[in-house]
Amino acid sequence: xLARTSLRELWxxxxxxxxxxxxxAVATALLLDMxxxxxxxxxxxxxxxxxxDYVVRxxxxxxxxxxxxxxxxxxxALADSIADLPGVAGVAPVLxxxxxxxxxxxxxxxxxxxxxxEQGVLSLLEGRLPGEGESAVSExxxxxxxxxxGDRVTIALxxxxxxDRRSREMEIVGIARFLYGARGELTMAVPIExxxxxxxxxxxxxxxxxxxxxxxxxxxIAAEIAANLPRVDAxxxxxxxxxxxxxxxxxxxxxxxxGSVALLVAxxxxxxxxxxxxxxxxxxxxxxxxxxxxxxxxxxxxxxxxLGVALLAATLGIALGVATGAYLERVLSDFPGLPAAIRFxxxxxxxxxxxxxxxxxxxxxxxxxxxWHVCGKNISTTLHREEP
Amino acid sequence: xxxxHVVEGIDLHRDYRLGSVVISAIRGVTISVxxxxxxxxxxxxxSGKSTLLHxxxxxxxxxxxxxxxxxxxxxxxxxxxxxxxxxxxVGFVFQRFHLLPMLxxxxxxxxxxxxxxxxxxxxxxxxxxxxxxxxxxxxxxxRPGELSGGQQQRVAVARAIANAPTVxxxxxxxxxxDRRTSESLVSLLADLNADGMSLVxxxxxxxxxxxxxxxxxxVDGRVRP
Numbered sequence: 001x002l003a004r005t006s007l008r009e010l011w012x013x014x015x016x017x018x019x020x021x022x023x024x025a026v027a028t029a030l031l032l033d034m035x036x037x038x039x040x041x042x043x044x045x046x047x048x049x050x051x052x053d054y055v056v057r058x059x060x061x062x063x064x065x066x067x068x069x070x071x072x073x074x075x076x077a078l079a080d081s082i083a084d085l086p087g088v089a090g091v092a093p094v095l096x097x098x099x100x101x102x103x104x105x106x107x108x109x110x111x112x113x114x115x116x117x118e119q120g121v122l123s124l125l126e127g128r129l130p131g132e133g134e135s136a137v138s139e140x141x142x143x144x145x146x147x148x149x150g151d152r153v154t155i156a157l158x159x160x161x162x163x164d165r166r167s168r169e170m171e172i173v174g175i176a177r178f179l180y181g182a183r184g185e186l187t188m189a190v191p192i193e194x195x196x197x198x199x200x201x202x203x204x205x206x207x208x209x210x211x212x213x214x215x216x217x218x219x220x221i222a223a224e225i226a227a228n229l230p231r232v233d234a235x236x237x238x239x240x241x242x243x244x245x246x247x248x249x250x251x252x253x254x255x256x257x258x259g260s261v262a263l264l265v266a267x268x269x270x271x272x273x274x275x276x277x278x279x280x281x282x283x284x285x286x287x288x289x290x291x292x293x294x295x296x297x298x299x300x301x302x303x304x305x306x307l308g309v310a311l312l313a314a315t316l317g318i319a320l321g322v323a324t325g326a327y328l329e330r331v332l333s334d335f336p337g338l339p340a341a342i343r344f345x346x347x348x349x350x351x352x353x354x355x356x357x358x359x360x361x362x363x364x365x366x367x368x369x370x371x372w373h374v375c376g377k378n379i380s381t382t383l384h385r386e387e388p
Numbered sequence: 389x390x391x392x393h394v395v396e397g398i399d400l401h402r403d404y405r406l407g408s409v410v411i412s413a414i415r416g417v418t419i420s421v422x423x424x425x426x427x428x429x430x431x432x433x434x435s436g437k438s439t440l441l442h443x444x445x446x447x448x449x450x451x452x453x454x455x456x457x458x459x460x461x462x463x464x465x466x467x468x469x470x471x472x473x474x475x476x477x478v479g480f481v482f483q484r485f486h487l488l489p490m491l492x493x494x495x496x497x498x499x500x501x502x503x504x505x506x507x508x509x510x511x512x513x514x515x516x517x518x519x520x521x522x523x524x525x526x527x528x529x530x531r532p533g534e535l536s537g538g539q540q541q542r543v544a545v546a547r548a549i550a551n552a553p554t555v556x557x558x559x560x561x562x563x564x565x566d567r568r569t570s571e572s573l574v575s576l577l578a579d580l581n582a583d584g585m586s587l588v589x590x591x592x593x594x595x596x597x598x599x600x601x602x603x604x605x606x607v608d609g610r611v612r613p
Contacts, residue, residue, distance in 0.1 A: 001495060001502040008490035287486030290447045291548065292475025293503050294468065380448035381404075383559075384438065386484070 002293070002301030009277065010308050020273040021312045024359065027266035028317020032355040033325050033345060034259035038252050040346035045244050048179065048341045049237040054092060054120035054209035055218040057240060058082065058225060058232050071095070072232055075205040082208070085224055087216025092118040093205035095195050101188060102154040102167075103145035109186035111155055112178070113195030120179075120209045122189055127174030130190055136174030141186040147172055155190070157199065168198050183333055183340040210234070251344075266313070266359060270366035274306050278370045283386030286379045295375040302371035303364050310363025314356045321355070322347060393456075394555045394586045395444050396420035400453035402439050402609075413439040414450070415609040421555060421588055426581040428600035429590040429611075436609040437590035438559050444588065445478050445557045446470050458554075475504055479548030483560035485540040487532040493519060493543045494528040500550045511550075518546040522576060538569030545576060555586040562593045574599055 095113035116129040156167035225234035325345035402414040442448040501511035522542040562570035
């Protein structure tokens, strides 16, 4: 019954309630966005790296994949050594070069040399993996040059890579999605031997991707590679995520600070509205206590009121947070050089649940604390003050 | 005094501390209320009438002395038990009614029954009967803001007797009412007393004091017959 009067109070003071709910909803939206941002990059990065079974990366010592133009020479021998380690199921070499691609038009594109039998950088949308004299192109490259399956293109060294502008003609046999490609990046895959030959880098690889057997421990394999083969670094997906986390700590700090501010604002708003509401009924509370209504029942009534504000605010705030997160995602996804699969604001049940729970707890505490305090005042003294 | 009294106070003192100053609101009052009694405290403002009412009703604790409700010494009860005792055995009517404005007259009357755990259907029936008894059967769905002062005080009386208390305390129950509605309320209180309910009022209203068979004047925290 006291819960009913609390909810009616919210409706009776609907302008005040609406303002409080709006304020808390904005803070809730900010909190949700910060939670999404805080975990979003990490989860999407982990998802991206773990999307295939290649969970260990082998790079020239002191670099990360695509981090520099350094390559690993004599990769075949290295790959054989790695393949001999227990738990390793395969090693995929990757070589990269920026080349000119000539179709109806000419464009510079990132050309990846891959082993069609062992690769983890692309997934086919159409066609098949390229064999000798063949290539697979990204949708963006196909769109940019007006290419279709079966068309022939020429790839050629750009001026910066060689004086001799060697070229090679390739048939397009596949349209692919490149897992680590940036949004709008023009990418092509060709057999690694073709790229090695064209760029005069025999038996080199920019990095290798190690596929492990089902139950093998990626960390152990990475450690063994690093220990046995000092000219390369070996990093597991977990290690890469750790490195990425270190590089992206700015985002997490920003998310933490803004999330804390949002939390504080929400607590202050609900706290203010509930303190006003409790103090307005100072005399009524004393009278209720006098007629035998327990302190616990009265506080419970105010908690319903605080929860009412928090519930409305959480519902609106989560919807608002999802919308603003989607908008900011569109803005940030145009950040140059980032893999298209990387997402900043990842909506997940945990973030939503944590946001809703936090706001509801704030609602309960913001109501319970002032109510418990006022309900504990001396009844007689309060009545003396309230009665003429 | 014996435990046959509904409530009794023995050598009650109540001091309030305001900074370094101690104000003695009640000074050595001994008093008892018998079953079916109608007792009026009169006296000037600030004489201690309300404080005495609060002590006897168990909403305040004496600085020294004993308040016994039936056989129960209130000093032996914790706040929760005193609250329960007030809920089930004591009715209170205030000068300013203190009805909950968001609840209808019926819901206000039901509130103490709800706290006491009376099932919804039963408390609705009882609230209807109580509102009929105070002459407001047709106003049970109205909220306090839609009722006159006299009607609100009648609802407050119905709320006070909702759990069939053994004694009803009323602090200046006619203080906010005009003469005509005061008379009507005095009549209602007299009827309740005639039905056997013990009644203790603190009042300035001579009309109310006159109907009380036993009148005590409170002056400077002391009771004079």
